[in-house]
Amino acid sequence: MSCDARTAIAGLVLLLGMMATPVFAQTSDLTNNKIGFAYIAPKTEKYIPIMERLKKRRVLEQLSEFVSPLRLPHQFSLVTAECGEANAYYDRSQWSLTLCYELIEDIDRIAPEAGQTKDGFTRDEVVMGETIFVLLHELGHAAFDMLHVPVFGREEDAADQMAIFIPLQFNPRVARTVSRGDFFFFKNQGDPSQWSHFADEHGTSSQRLYNGICWTYGGNPQLIKDVIDAGWLPKERAATCAHEYQLIKTAFIKTVWPFIDEKLMKKVQTRDWLQAPSER
């Protein structure tokens, strides 16, 4: 992302953080007064419809409600913005999570055409699943930083673990959508072509693909049975998935669960998050 874009977003996030109340009043029973959010208007005209779609879908309202059970030590801002690159990121200097319009544009492009399926995947599940995956991945980074979570492994993998583990605690439709959206996204990415690309702190797209399958399988062997039956999880890795899922679960219980308001969490768990707000 360009320095200018990041500075501009950081300035707006700072302003958001300084406001006593969030930009939009939270009207639901899932509120957390430490969480604020804003849809920042893009400079580039083509991103306006994307912002409008996210607003209509109440993406940030829903994300703030979803995160509301977290007992946060300070302000946390959720933002959508034009960033200058297809990305999403957590900024530890601002305690802010930014979803870039360019990334939504990217996911839209990769997803199957509306009304069509590709390899058995629908456009809706890919767009929705991958967007939720990305938001939960960044939420993972945010939680590790804000809650001072000890992270022994590579943080990027840990954030992926969070993005796969959390949906598995909800109804199977949510978990299946996120897992399949993530699967479709990484299946269509390439692997490193040079030795130095392996210096990246992220795993390769195929590692992330297999990780997602393995951890989902470890948490619920039946959930993506179609993917497993098609041979996407080699036997050698499948043998360790239950253990890997257990490690994630233990890490979550020991390091994140103590910060969760259980009453609010129960409400979060019973809501159907994939239903459009207007249908609720």
Add this chain to the structure above:
Amino acid sequence: MRRVTPAPRYATKSAFAFALLCAIASPVHAVTPAPSSPQVLVAYVPPRSDRLRPIADRVTKRRVLEEFKQFLAPLRLPRTLTLQFTECGGVTRVNNQHGLATICYELVEQIERVAAGVDPGMRELVLTGTLIQAVFHEAAKAVFDILQVPVWGREEDAADRLAGFLMSEFGSDVAYQTMIGAALFFVTSGKTWTGSQFAAANSPEAQRYYNYLCMAYGSDPKTFEYLTKAADGAEPTLPQWRATQCSGEFEQVRKAFSLRIMPYVDPELLVRVRATPWSLSTSVPVQKPATSVPQARVRPPEAKPHQPDKKETRDRSHEL
């Protein structure tokens, strides 16, 4: 050329530390008996295969585990940790029993094979550094298990990062020999990763190579600054964009260690062990290492769409 070893100035200064054969690590001028932990046991299980017997003899005679055990002396574990060499049927063993850190004779065999292919001046560095790294790696996994440490991220990477942190705790010579030695092993191992091999729970050599270089640089940016300097306009060994993350990565592991493992460490003994002038003793003539290593033989995988594991799909007609 990918420069993993430092410029000659540093190499000359610490050249004494590169050549080692008999003991992998031993305290120099021990004034008081070396500390040890009663909860750490060692074992050399005799191999079934004839070809592994000479390897088993070498590691047993070198007292590799007895000497490594001294690094773990400050640990106060609620149950026994056994470090063992054994024949595994592969270079690593999956599903270890609780409290057991297993290093396979086959891995030593592989390390010796790779080391034989490097510049003679680097051979001992690769042999010893990789072997110590392997023992630290397995011990780290066993400690995660025994102390029920919450492990975010992939366990194998977490073990490498904890191993890297621990190896940096014993001074720049040990940090150099272990982390750079292991990095040299990974860069010269020559393994190619493609397709469903990326499904493995452990990481490709190329990632482990950069992870160790990053931990080394993050632990001591002065000693390992050379990793970030480009020679003759080439790309630095550790790309700048990763190097800027390394102090943060190292700090993250240090904090995790402080919170989750330090409560099980005897601080007095830790000071004694850290104050010990560890060196890797030598019985071979000291050789000055070359300042560069041969170009990596590792072929990067080609970018192509992923396919399901063919072995799994042979008899299936179902498609996604």
